[in-house]
Amino acid sequence: MTGARQAPGRACRARLEEMLVRRVRTWLPGLLLVAPSIVAIGVFVYGMLGWNFRLAMTDKHDEVSEGRFVGLENFIGLWDQPRWHISVNHAIMFTIVFVLGALVLGWFLAFLMEKGIRGEGTFRAIYLFPMAISFVATGIVWRWLMNSGMEERAVGFNRLFDAIGLPQWQWFRDPDWGMAAMALPAIWQMSGYVMALFLAGFRGVPEELREAARVDGCTEWGVYRHVVLPLLRPVTLSALIILGHISLKVFDLIVAVSGKQIITDVPAVFMWVAVFDSHDPAKGATIASYIVLSVAVFVIPYLIWSVRKERRS
């Protein structure tokens, strides 16, 4: 009786085990193949982010000291430094002008092209072309174009403006609006990308939807306002995220155009100076932590949102 009861139990367990082994056998090789990457991402992304935060919470203000734990002291202390305020304000102005500029220009170019025009491929190729070049290389031209020399020393835009009677300007050396000028090369570089995103977005709107709205008596503007624009929201969000995170960590462009000058300082350049000129790892790590946090605040919700959306569909 007990034997009979045990037998099916044992058989069941055996079958379960067998199934489990087979399941494991099917997915284990996959896991092993990805394992090196999991370890690498674990160590180099998450481990090092953690290490950086840890370093930011120590008093390792030179390269030899051990570094005692000091909590959030560095994070608070940074706000006592005038240069930090300058670089944060610069980053904000740069971000606003760059993100809005690239978004509006990119959208506008896509809007002009979305119904299909002759030579579309050529137009697209030209607008996108700056993306293939490094910020360092284009920074060299833009430094020349936005040279602050005036009168007979003027080159670049100032020379051109003088010739057509427009006022000359200090460009990125302007104490108030310099960072707005600094955003121009970035807009030039990235708006083609935004155009391509929006163009794909426009093309993704089914023609039947537009037709249906027209039949319902919508004007062309009404079709845009009520049909096309709402459907472009996901693309706009993607573009915002991409431009925003490029903007908050902008480094190459600033260095190429003006070097390490305070007049165009941003957090990423300040961090570079803290590491290589001030030789202060804890300060560098603190600035880096702030850059990471400023990006994470909007990227993490975005990623969670898009993964959920993908799973739903």
Next chain:
Amino acid sequence: MTAVAAGRRGVATGARIGVLLVFVVVFLVPIYVLLVTSFKPLTEADPGQAWNLPGTWTVEAWRVAWEKLAPGLWNSVLLAVPGSLLSCALGSMNGYVLSKWRFPGADVIFTLFLFGMFIPYQGVMIPLVQLLVGLNELTGLQFYGAVPGLVLAHVVYGIPICTLIFRNYYVTIPGELIEASRVDGAGMLRTYWSVVLPISGPAIAVVIIWQFTSLWNDFLFAVFLTGPQSWPATVMLNNIAGAQATPYSQQMAAAILASVPTMLIYVLLGRFFMRGLMAGALKG
């Protein structure tokens, strides 16, 4: 009525093309400046002729720029070629497993990878420098301050985007293909090698082009991780241009020289370049 409407539409199309052409001119201004200035002799360097075509065309600036930049260009080749091939291999295997040979928790792993795509690299830079310096001391080899260390960094931080591109490409392969191969008794690697890899051409092109371009154009990692012997073209270019004594003609010629490989790729393989860009934005 219809003639008027058609006429109006014609005018609208004309206006649109007109505006687009104006923007073409604006977009090409920096390119004009680069080219024109690079062919000018030193005697025409005065600001009064800034926007003029060269009076006499000369390649003198190009010759000097090439001499100064050549070691950097070579370092960039040593960085970008092996770096993009390694990234491609890793991305392809990851993408295959995460789409077609999934294990429990694969989605979580993929999401964690994705965040790696968006982190500002400043956040890992100081520990990375410390780790590579430590590796130098430990192994006696050159990681910090040399090209291999830079390749390592780029390959690791390239894993997320390369995995994403391959995964999104492999998702479109019908599951029956994989299933048929399984039924025939092929294991994971065998299926990858004989079924998946032969049809991966487009994704491989996208990833290699994307990685080559990012590695070639990178400045941030290079500035933190390399020294004078291993500076890639971007860092060397920045140093050439940063020196007050370098005339504009040489700066511009050097800027063009440093951009030739990526510009060529863009012109010849623009279609794949575009797809790589879109992969970074529109998922699925």
